[in-house]
Amino acid sequence: METLLRVTDLLVRYGERVAVGGISFTIERGEILGLLGPNGAGKTSTISCISGLREPDGGRFAFDGSPFAPSADASARARIGLVPQSLALYDDLTADENLRFFARIAGLGSADARAAADRGLALAGLADRKGDRVGTFSGGMKRRLNLAAGDLHRPALLVLDEPTVGVDPQSRQHIFDALERLKAEGRSLLYTTHYMEEAQRLCDRIAIMDEGRILDVGPAAALAERAGLPGANLETVFLRLTGKQLRDA
């Protein structure tokens, strides 16, 4: 494997409160890495730093082996795309207009922005709704478009913050298909979720996070082995490592 992003000793504090307590992990080229943890584990704080939205209180990053500051390096935006948990779309614009607008913001010229919007509509499974105002879309359709909006400039690493929360089963399946398509293209994905089945199904490796710490990282089967529970499902492993039932969290 070839490491795309290395995160070392990442620390995030809000006042006295430590939200991320010095975690280290890597994202390998072409993999889907899952960041699995309950509400409050520190997932959003972690990816806010990776995508340059927040200045960490400590820690280092390397991209492709070179030191890298997501919040300061000019190249960061081109390398790392973010699909935020909250929707960032204009209800009064059509799906196509939204994607073209965000493609221009991402720095694409108008012809490239048009092509990127078409690609994004296909990725979201919304090509037939391209001329409809986003305000008329279901929550699931908006989430699919939100995903496409984060990927318009085709960053090497796409970071997704709980993209399936509150999404209907059909749109959830569309989102899984889209992520698998991106992976098949050789892209790297960091996927945060508190859904076990999703992590188990989609992710090549899973980092189990709780209370600002990563307790273990690896393929689901390796996590089970190391927890002394060979063959156990992720839910059982999570319970062993954290003492928590994730579905109640």
Ligand SMILES: Nc1ncnc2c1ncn2[C@@H]1O[C@H](COP(=O)(O)OP(=O)(O)O)[C@@H](O)[C@H]1O
């Ligand atoms: N802007 C903020 N100000 C104060 N505390 C925050 C802020 N954002 C998150 N926190 C706290 O930091 C911890 C981690 O939050 P977060 O990174 O959002 O976790 P997750 O995404 O896993 O739910 C939580 O205890 C949360 O309450």
Ligand SMILES: [Mg+2]
């Ligand atoms: Mg979160």
